[in-house]
Amino acid sequence: MTWLVTGGAGYIGSHVVRAFTDAGIGVVVLDSLESGHREFVPADVPFVEGNVTDTELVRTVLREHGVVGVVHLAAFKYAGVSVQRPIHTYEQNVTGTVHLLQALAEVGVNSVVFSSSAAVYGTPDTDLVTESTPTAPESPYGESKLVDEWVLRAQARATGLRQTSLRYFNVVGSGYDDLYDSSPHNLFPKVFKTLTDGGVPVINGVDYPTPDGTCVRDYVHVSDLAHSHVVAARSLAEEALLEDVYNLGSGEGVSVRQIMDTIAHVTGVDFVPETGPRRPGDPARIVASGDLAARDLEWRMRHSLEEMVRSAWGSWVHVLGQDVPD
Numbered sequence: 263m264t265w266l267v268t269g270g271a272g273y274i275g276s277h278v279v280r281a282f283t284d285a286g287i288g289v290v291v292l293d294s295l296e297s298g299h300r301e302f303v304p305a306d307v308p309f310v311e312g313n314v315t316d317t318e319l320v321r322t323v324l325r326e327h328g329v330v331g332v333v334h335l336a337a338f339k340y341a342g343v344s345v346q347r348p349i350h351t352y353e354q355n356v357t358g359t360v361h362l363l364q365a366l367a368e369v370g371v372n373s374v375v376f377s378s379s380a381a382v383y384g385t386p387d388t389d390l391v392t393e394s395t396p397t398a399p400e401s402p403y404g405e406s407k408l409v410d411e412w413v414l415r416a417q418a419r420a421t422g423l424r425q426t427s428l429r430y431f432n433v434v435g436s437g438y439d440d441l442y443d444s445s446p447h448n449l450f451p452k453v454f455k456t457l458t459d460g461g462v463p464v465i466n467g468v469d470y471p472t473p474d475g476t477c478v479r480d481y482v483h484v485s486d487l488a489h490s491h492v493v494a495a496r497s498l499a500e501e502a503l504l505e506d507v508y509n510l511g512s513g514e515g516v517s518v519r520q521i522m523d524t525i526a527h528v529t530g531v532d533f534v535p536e537t538g539p540r541r542p543g544d545p546a547r548i549v550a551s552g553d554l555a556a557r558d559l560e561w562r563m564r565h566s567l568e569e570m571v572r573s574a575w576g577s578w579v580h581v582l583g584q585d586v587p588d
Contacts, residue, residue, distance in 0.1 A: 264288040264327050265495055266371075268314050268362065269335030270307075271298030273443045274377070274433055274484055278333055279307060280441075281488035287495070290327040292320070293336065302441055314358040320365035331373030331499060333491055334362060337406075340447055341381050344403035355406035356413070363417050373498040374414060375491055378427040378507065380480075380548060382408040391550040393429075393507050400543060415506055426494055426504040428559075430487065431511045431550050435570040436577035437485035443574065449521065450571070454578045457531055465518050467540035470547075478515035478547040483565040483573070486510075490559040497558070504558060511550025512563050520567065528571045 265282060269275040270291030275298065282289045283304065290308040303309045308327060312319045314336050323329065337355045338344065344351040359376075366374070381404030382397045399405045414425045434450050436442055443451045453463045468475040487510055497504055522535045555561035565573070 263499070264290055264329050266290050266292060266323060266327070266329045266332045267335065268292045268332065269298065269337065269377070271295060271300060271302050271309070272335060273302075273441065273445070274430075274487065275335040276302035276441050277437055277484045277488040278335065278491045279303065280438065281485070281492050282495070283307065285492050287492065290323060290329065292323055297339070297445075299444070313354075314362045315353065317361045317365050320362055321369055324365060324369040324371055329369075329371055331371065331375070331495055332362065332366065333375045333377070333495060334359065335377040337377065339403070340445075341401045341403040342447060344401050344406075348402040351402040351406055355403070356409050359410045359413055363413065363423075366423075367417075367421060372422065372424055373495070374423065374425040375494045375498065376410060376414055376425060376427040378411055378429045379404065379407045380429055380431045380509075380511075380550065382411070382429060383548070385543070385545040386548065389547065389549065390513070391509060391511065391548065393505065393509055393554060411507060424498040424501065425506075426498065427507045428490065428494065428555075429507055429509050429550075431480035431482055431509070431548070433484050433487055434481050435483040435485065435565060435573045437488070437573070439577050439580040442577040442581045449518070450574045451578070453522070453525055454575065457525075457529060457533070458582070462533055462536050463522060464536045464538045465522065466538050467544060468537045469540070472517060472546055474517050474519045476518040477544055478517050478549065480511045480514075480549045481516050481521075481567065481570060482510055482512055482563065483570050486562065486564050490555060490561045493559045505554055508555040508559060508561075509550040509552055510555055510561060511552045513549065513551050513553075515547055515549040516567055521571070524567050524571045525575070528568065528575050
């Protein structure tokens with residue numbers, strides 16, 4: 263039994279790949295390397311460089327490797343940048359998914375675990391987001407993820423495709439020293455880079471209606487996320503009944519100031535963050551319930567905030583060979 267992991271050379275995708283191999287499930291990786299890293303894929307895992315928009319390539323990979331299911335993570339993932347690049351975002355995310363599903367139907371592969379996002383909710387008017395919270399994406403990225411969910415459900419109704427979409431919140435940490443988050447837009451790597459460059463991190467907005475005035479977000483460890491992908495894949499392979507969507511959230515929020523304090527503790531850098539104005543569109547709080555995923559996907563928080571930061575910092579220093587200046 264072999265599963266195709268699209269985007270398997272990325273930060274999250276590479277953790278999913280290793281979770282599958284650790285579970286004894288064969289995988290093959292398809293990645294364009296637009297934002298992924300070839301070195302993130304183990305040498306003994308088949309790797310194909312290419313884009314999911316290339317239907318013929320996808321068909322070839324499916325047939326040559328005897329693929330029985332797909333974990334679809336390949337996407338243009340930068341929500342903020344998607345506002346400036348909407349056509350690219352829709353082409354990679356929506357057109358890519360349509361081409362992938364076309365190839366799956368032609369070859370007869372009938373199971374998909376889809377990488378969705380909290381961005382489908384936009385700015386929810388609730389303290390705790392559930393799967394029934396109305397969707398209102400505010401970026402082309404969030405819109406594309408929601409459209410992909412619709413396409414998957416429509417294909418399921420039309421063909422019997424077994425599918426589920428996992429909506430991620432703030433994914434952090436590392437399960438392996440050689441895998442790190444290289445995104446220039448995510449909080450952890452942004453703060454780490456600032457520190458290793460000798461700078462002082464900035465908190466954008468300290469006057470929100472939250473306990474300490476800074477934004478509250480839902481942080482989850484990437485290894486916990488990867489584990490639930492394995493459970494979802496096995497469930498689909500066994501034709502178990504899964505929900506169309508699941509939130510992978512903690513049920514508890516962490517503020518940006520708490521993150522900064524924990525990073526200072528873990529790194530040993532006694533910094534005081536600078537403060538800046540709010541960023542337009544940043545909601546005060548986004549926290550999600552993971553109850554449905556806990557019921558069906560063995561989802562739970564296995565890592566404390568300090569463990570999340572420590573693992574992320576450890577991989578950052580290990581891979582980049584950098585530490586903070588004296």
